[in-house]
Amino acid sequence: LVTTRMNRILRIDTENLIAEVEPGVVTEQLQLAVEKLGLFYPPDPASLKFSTLGGNVAENAGGPRCVKYGVTRDFVMGLELVLPTGEIIRTGGETYKAVVGYDMTRLLCGSEGTLGVITKIIFKLLPLPDAKKTMLTIFDSIDGAAKAVSTIIGNKIIPTTLEFMDYATLQCVERRFNLGIPAEGRAVLLIEVDGDRDLIEKQATRIQELIKPLGLVQFRAAKDAAESEELWRVRRLVSPSLRDINPTKYNEDIVVPRSKVPDVIRAIEKIQQKYDIPIVNFGHAGDGNIHVNIMIDKDIPGMDEKAHEAIREVFQAALDLNGTMSGEHGVGLSKAPYIELELSPQQIGAMKAIKSALDPNNIMNPGKMFPWEEK
CATH class of the missing domain: 3.30.465.10 (Uridine Diphospho-n-acetylenolpyruvylglucosamine Reductase; domain 3)
Known part of the structure; x- marks a missing residue:
């Protein structure tokens, strides 16, 4: 259909x-x-x-x-x-x-x-907002970038976007496109504010003041739409850069409370070391939504199996920090086997009851969310 x-x-x-x-x-x-x-x-x-x-x-x-x-x-x-x-x-x-x-x-x-x-x-x-202002900020640590997010929002500035890229992501982009990212850079926040033109200029100035003590290595603010597009180019180049690591990508989208972003990144680094699989993290730091990209080569024996074990541990790491397995991508087929990590039998039972009431013959997208359902 x-x-x-x-x-x-x-x-x-x-x-x-x-x-x-x-x-x-x-x-x-x-x-x-x-x-x-x-x-x-x-x-x-x-x-x-x-x-x-x-x-x-x-x-x-x-x-x-x-x-x-x-x-x-x-x-x-x-x-x-x-x-x-x-x-x-x-x-x-x-x-x-x-x-x-x-x-x-x-x-x-x-x-x-x-x-x-x-x-x-x-x-x-x-x-429609009158105007927008884009800022590219580079920090010397993941903790500094995460602290910047909570500091900005804690000072009553709610950006339109707060996009995050970790060190592995920066390395991928820099190797392929040579953008001149400072060597001491360990994390990027791409920040955008919108609204009244005078207000957003004041917000941009205030943001720079707030984050300067947090290990800020570089701050660039776009002066016009063309410069804004150039700053966004760093973020848009991430996906094509990842293929340089390995040909296959498992892209998960866990969410944790904003303050827990450094904790979950460190947990993922340990998972990466345990399974010896490259993992690259970027996403929406403003709401704690991190895209965890597990990069594998399926031609290497056993690598796909290790990747799925790593995925389970990534999900559990998010849940241990009061997060969730998915903020945007949903359950579908790929996360259905893991749904019991997050939802109790009672929650799943309530969902099944709703599904059965509206779709008694299970004809609507069968196998999604409940892959163990027979009918």
Whole structure:
């Protein structure tokens, strides 16, 4: 079942700041359409140029701007859905307040296609920010970079993005692209603020003052859109650089409390040493969401098996720090075998009860979340 041909933006309501779309609309298509009207749809998954909004809702997709604006679920006001049994239901609506009955809309966001087929979505929109300011900051330690995150937010500045890259990531990018990253650099934060033009200039100055004592090696602030793109280039070059390590990548997306980022990175370093497998970490430090990239060569006997053992330990390390196994990618097939690490039998039982009630014949995306289910 594919809904990509259901790709119409049905309406954009500039008075009530909502948009109604079909599920096959590409994420960037909606963003560009509303920006022409001075409006803003913030969720920005890395796949925004080709991912569909229906898929974003089913996955509860995130992205770099989540630290300030939240994930897809925070912008979904209502849904039209075809249930597995054939009935059409509507959840939520066009009002910002609605407390009649269970909140089915939030339940369906992130359900990964296991509870029904989304046919229409009503999104909340925001006014488009006047301007944005991008800063590339390099630190001499992972602890300094992590402390910078909590220091910035603790001083009542909520950046649009706080992207993190560890030392292994920096080495990959520098080896291939020779960007001139200082040798003493051990971690990068790519910081962006948006809003009133005068305010963001003051915020950029204040951010530099706050993080300077934390082992700051380099601070670069973009003066215009072209310089902003150049600073973002460091982050965008990460993925193509990883292939220089090994051909196959297992990309996990654990989340820990912001203050625990150094702890989980150190735990991952120990796992890397234990299994002798390269692991590269980057992601959204503002909300503690770290993309753990386990790089392997499947042609090397036993390496794939070791990688899966390492993945289990990475998940457990996040859980031991009061985190979660996934902040954006969801469960699907790959994480289903590990779900019992995080969820109790009672939680899983409640989820199964919901699944059975809405999909008694298990026809919607079978095998996801509950791979041990027979029917």
